[in-house]
Amino acid sequence: MLENLLTHSAFEILTLSDRAAQALAENPWEAAGYTLLALGGTGAFLSLLGMALIYVERKVAAHFQCRLGPMRVGWHGMLQSIADALKLLQKEDIIPEKADKLLFFLAPVFSIIATVLALIIIPMSPSLQVVDLNIGVIFISAVGGFGVLGILLAGWSSNNKWSLLGAMRAGAQFISYEISVTLSLLVITLLAGSLQLSEIVQSQQDGWWIWRGHIVGVVAFFVFIISSTAELNRPPFDLPEAESELTGGFHTEYSGLRFSFFFLAEFINMFIASALGATLFFGGWMPFHIGGFETFNSIMDLIPPGLWFAGKTAFIVFLMMWVRWTFPRLRVDQLMRLEWKFLLPVGFINLFAAATIVLTKLYFFPGQ
Amino acid sequence: MTEKSPQDNKHPEKPAQQPSTPESSAPKPTPPPAPAKPEEQVEKPPQPPELTLKVCAAISECKPYSAASDCPTVEVIPENLVKVLTALRDNQDFAFSMLMDHTAVDRIEDGKFELVYRLYSLTTLSMLLVSTKIPRDKPIIPTVSHLWDIAEWQEREVYDLFGVLYDNHPDLRRVFLEDDWVGFPLRKDYKDDFMLTLDIDSLRE
Amino acid sequence: MGYIDTKKSTKAKVTTVGNTPINVVIAPRSPSGADSESLLTTIFKSVKSLFVGMKVTIGYLVRPSTVVTQQYPENRETLKMFDRFRGQLRLIKDENNYMNCNGCNFCEIACPNGSIVITDQRNPVNEKLELERFLWRLDSCTFCNACLQACPHDALEWSDGFEAAVYDRRLLVYTLNDYAGPPVKAINRAKKKEDRVEELLATMEPRKQYGGPVPLAGRKMPGVPALETENTKDNASPKHK
């Protein structure tokens, strides 16, 4: 196993679902165990990751702003997120009288389910991936679209004009920016020649697509970062919940546990978008390799792939936080103008250029 | 008994009408008015400032303000108010393009509300106070909100706190208090159940 | 459209309001007309402006010394208030704990919102009016300093105690004097004349926390009963008039 991991030529792709499928033939109990492990692992991972991200965001934001951030609970406030989670659990659960009760209840659930579905497909390391679908990229787009349903339902069912405004903004924003995200995903799909995320990772063992795709890769990366920030409703594109305009937007009426679902989903979505960005453009768990420098490459291989993945994702997460705590928010028409008049043409031209590159094999590191 | 701060003027009955106030139409405004020489002016009867005389000469409906004021002031009767203010705004010699302030004073001993309109001119940088008195029991006055936009809300404030009714006002409703508030608080005879009176002695019993 | 270069286009010039010449600086606008920039320049400047902003924030992130947070309860030991800080009102006392205040009511008159209520009594020994109780309502005090200004006897001062939070607002009514009795001036005068000093000092009565009705500009606070605590029971109300 370890040998396999260290030799970059043959990473073993063995996901939990593969293991379960293999085990199903021999021992159904083992298969059930793997399934439970996948479910429980995902749940635990989800909440732990959410709390960690919230803590990191608060700390990073604080230091951007000459503050200290949480300092009281635990060492440097490490346990602050747990305390907050406990507080949210204990809060009174308020459902507005005129709200559509069923949808009001379902909306945060939709949100979190979409997040979990998207999370399972991320290859975090060669052996840590729940499902490795052969249509991974399409799956990500599809379940990403499911997430906005939760937001729309939340805005609608709250029976609050501010919520509805926020939800409608979210819908318009999501539909618009989804196109750009897909366009930049398509660029990488073209370059890698596969829709399967693990294969996309494998295809980058001689160089990440952001290098090998040179201009096309860089442009696609920036389009991806901008439009996925918009899809995540993070500042500077946080119009659906713009607190100085809409008092909280779609989650105005939510409190306690339900609110924490939205909150958690938002942060996990940030992780997913970053992880996707890392996977597509920075080679996922693939170490940094330069073709021809075998010694250097083998030193790079000493770092476990999980760490590579975490580092790359953390970089993109930090980039998003940096942008969030620097920029003001766009206005709703400017947001639309940015997408339809700028990002979309750029995305299409970029896709066309990528197709040209693939046809003419003009990779930066022609390797392979 | 009636001690005042040091260096105050010894003649409180003398209205403080200084031609050198910053609001007057001096070509180059000077720093805050130098103290008047009380000895010189005490003998003379109070003379209305130059601007008041000019305005009264130009607009026949005005007359100089009878009471003391520290600013050029003219008095009009309510019927002529809109006419006078229109003239003051449109006359190029005065060009009072800003309605700086509008408020009321409850002259309960006369049974009247005194309405004051403080006009400010951006061309001459002078200030003029237009005063008119309306009876307390029938406080109706035509609106001037068509002359200056801000008058609409200044008049609403006066209506809210004094109960002065403005004829033809586009949107006369309370501005600070609730719509169902009873009474007009800045009237001198206003009373309500929650008003506190300063009566420290009652605690000492 | 167009990017506004904030550094470039401010130029001072003279305009007049009325007849007064005024030097003005005019707000920069994006170049227009003949000066207008090409689209690429605009895009370049705009994108550059975003990175300039990001440079500012990362500059603070990488320099932890710029953090200005004060960790309040932890730094209580080192926290030093300015010496003029208006924390809480108190009566100036000398080394024998005798107060300067003789209950002249000037501060009560000067107080704009009735936060000070003073009751006087006549001393049985020297037949002079003296302070019986100095009530100060922190809950209605606006810290305007008018009482200190008005005090002719230099009897009041501000302490730097700012931690005044309590759970019951009635506890915010403070009795500032430790005792009801003659001020330090009267005691000194008596000492000088050596006239019934012991008797005078014997008239001093300790005053602790106030437990009577809460004064609200002379009225009793509606719906708030008098406070009964352990240390208010002994002198709940003024004894002699």
Next chain:
Amino acid sequence: MAVKISTLEERISVPAEGDNPLNTQEYFINMGPQHPATHGVLRLMLKLDGETVREVIPVLGYIHRGIEKIGEHQTYRQFVHLTDRCDYLSAMMNNWAVSLMVEKAMQTQLNDRIEYIRTIMAELERIQSHMLWWGVLGMDLGAFTPFLYGFRDREMITDIFEETIGCRLTMNYIQPGGLMDDIHPNFVKRVKDVIAYAKPKIDEYEELLSGNVIIQERLRNVGTITAEQATSLGVTGPVLRASGVALDLRRVAPYGAYGQVDFEVAVGSVGDCWDRYWVRVEEIRQSFRIIEQLIDNIPAGKTMLSKPAKKIILPEGSHYAQLETARGILGIYAVSDGKSENPVRIHMRSPNYHNVWSVDAMTRNARIGDLVANISSLDIVVPDIDR
């Protein structure tokens, strides 16, 4: 004459829709009194058509404390501390307005020390007010970081106030006849330190916010009011100056020590949010210039000319004084009967009350985001509106 008195309920009743299926329904939405962007307890009724604001109806009175009524029962000296509570961000300038009114009526001649200290304090107050506004504008437009930077720098100035006066916000420092207290021995040094510290920070503000293309897009050509509109609406201060009218009482009718200093009045040319934004940022710089010219030559002299115990009884008649606070022209109008210590009527011409109504003229047919930018660029302090 029939005077029609309406209520809010009538005002916001939506007329019946026509049959045209292309009509989108307009609806009223309640913004405030508890809303993150309304700076306290301002309530706005918005008539919206989708995202477009058709009409803004400010509903005031949520912090109306009847200060004018209370003032009728207080002496002028006591009234000064109430003005702190109106526009608390320019508290000392409010105090100064009352003092100016009393001194003008009593014809008190102040010495240069008082005038210099008052001017320096007022300018420091203006700087801290604009710094706070700068941060809040950033926050309203979605950038939270400027808010904390603005607050951080403002705290340095409030430290100066605290050292000299003992309070940070509602100071009651400028009194009729002088100042409440002499300046602290450290005052001059501390002010110089703050100027040295804060001047580079203003350049940083430019980099972080003014130069940012998003801010420029959010502010430019948003909420434009022309000079004629502005005069008719009675707005003053930076809002009027942004429309191109260089009415700054510090210049055109100098009071205090403003006659002796050299500074420029910042004006705009269009009257949109960007001009209002830039005028205020430039005013911070000009205020630093004023302080720099004064701080080294504070003359010696008394700081209080009248004894606090003495009664102030204004001569009979009406008295008015006005000055330029951080938000516009504050006028204090007092009517005295010549007998009593209390005024018969005391009225504040508050700059915010006059400025707030222009939000409707600015925001017609703009977006909700523009409304937020407009409110923010007006720099409203709600207690001063309601008084």
